[in-house]
Amino acid sequence: MNCYLVENNIEKLKKYIEKVGPDRYAKEYLLRKMIYLHIYIEDLTPTQANIIKQTMLSIGSDAVVNKGSIDHSVQKSDCLVFGNVLQLKMLCEKLKKQPFKLKELSDKIQKIVEGFERDCLYTSRTEQEKDDT
Numbered sequence: 001m002n003c004y005l006v007e008n009n010i011e012k013l014k015k016y017i018e019k020v021g022p023d024r025y026a027k028e029y030l031l032r033k034m035i036y037l038h039i040y041i042e043d044l045t046p047t048q049a050n051i052i053k054q055t056m057l058s059i060g061s062d063a064v065v066n067k068g069s070i071d072h073s074v075q076k077s078d079c080l081v082f083g084n085v086l087q088l089k090m091l092c093e094k095l096k097k098q099p100f101k102l103k104e105l106s107d108k109i110q111k112i113v114e115g116f117e118r119d120c121l122y123t124s125r126t127e128q129e130k131d132d133t
Contacts, residue, residue: 032085041079049077
């Protein structure tokens, strides 16, 4: 019995998943949980940054915000959100319900995540397979 660290690389993870042999639909679902995305957001108000950070914590991930966001000692904060594809989709759903122009931000994040899924996760599927999910 051996075990070893596997590089966090989409193509390598796809090969290992294939080697294990799960159901074809499970393969992509598992990839959505394995691959972490890092999205950099600029020029947030402290309130926006705090909402994003708290939302990420509530879905089991996190976000990096300026230390002055918590006490509003800064006027703006950039933010680095990170999570797997499923968590970032949850973030988008939660931000859509928030004030402070976070719905618009949610739409931007959603486009990034959907573009990543389309371009990186599903490249080997046929159009029919894509429609089946």
